Amino acid sequence: MKGAKSKGAAKADAKLAVKSKGAEKPAKGRKGKAGKDPNKPKRAPSAFFVFMDEFRKEFKEKNPKNKSVAAVGKAAGDRWKSLSEADKAPYVAKANKLKIEYNKAIAAYNKGESTAAKKAPAKEEEEEDEEESDKSKSEVNDEDDDEGSEEVYTYTHLLAFDLV
Numbered sequence: 001m002k003g004a005k006s007k008g009a010a011k012a013d014a015k016l017a018v019k020s021k022g023a024e025k026p027a028k029g030r031k032g033k034a035g036k037d038p039n040k041p042k043r044a045p046s047a048f049f050v051f052m053d054e055f056r057k058e059f060k061e062k063n064p065k066n067k068s069v070a071a072v073g074k075a076a077g078d079r080w081k082s083l084s085e086a087d088k089a090p091y092v093a094k095a096n097k098l099k100i101e102y103n104k105a106i107a108a109y110n111k112g113e114s115t116a117a118k119k120a121p122a123k124e125e126e127e128e129d130e131e132e133s134d135k136s137k138s139e140v141n142d143e144d145d146d147e148g149s150e151e152v153y154t155y156t157h158l159l160a161f162d163l164v
Contacts, residue, residue, distance in 0.1 A: 041109055044102035047088060047095040052076050 045053075055076045059066075066072070080088075 037113075039109070041102060041105040044099040045095060047091040048080055050094050050098070051080055051083075051088075051091045055079060 052073075056072060059072050059075060063071075
């Protein structure tokens with residue numbers, strides 16, 4: 001039979017079928033990816049990116065009509081490769097200085113975040129304790145039954161009266 005698919009080919013096609021994004025649900029018990037913190041300091045640029053900042057300005061002055069990001073990146077990459085170690089040295093030094101500043105900023109950020117993270121669970125625990133204490137308080141239910149009103153005591157009431 002020409003053109004007929006084998007059973008194995010049909011199974012392979014079923015495995016390759018693309019599911020719609022709306023149908024996918026996260027697994028039970030798993031939470032989504034944590035959001036990005038806007039207060040976290042940005043990472044320090046490498047020596048090449050420090051060079052790129054300067055190179056972009058020069059390239060735009062020489063080629064004002066060129067709007068291609070790829071062309072700027074390719075020209076910068078070629079120029080960076082052609083530079084000697086001595087020519088790269090100022091960019092490397094500036095990158096190292098920015099990295100030291102970043103390390104200080106991230107250390108301060110982590111120190112501040114760690115104390116905030118420790119305070120948050122403690123606050124949640126206090127709220128849970130308050131909820132539990134509210135639940136454990138004895139309540140008297142005054143409901144009208146068919147036979148009349150009866151007082152219903154909770155377990156804590158019975159303990160208080162030494163009836164248990």
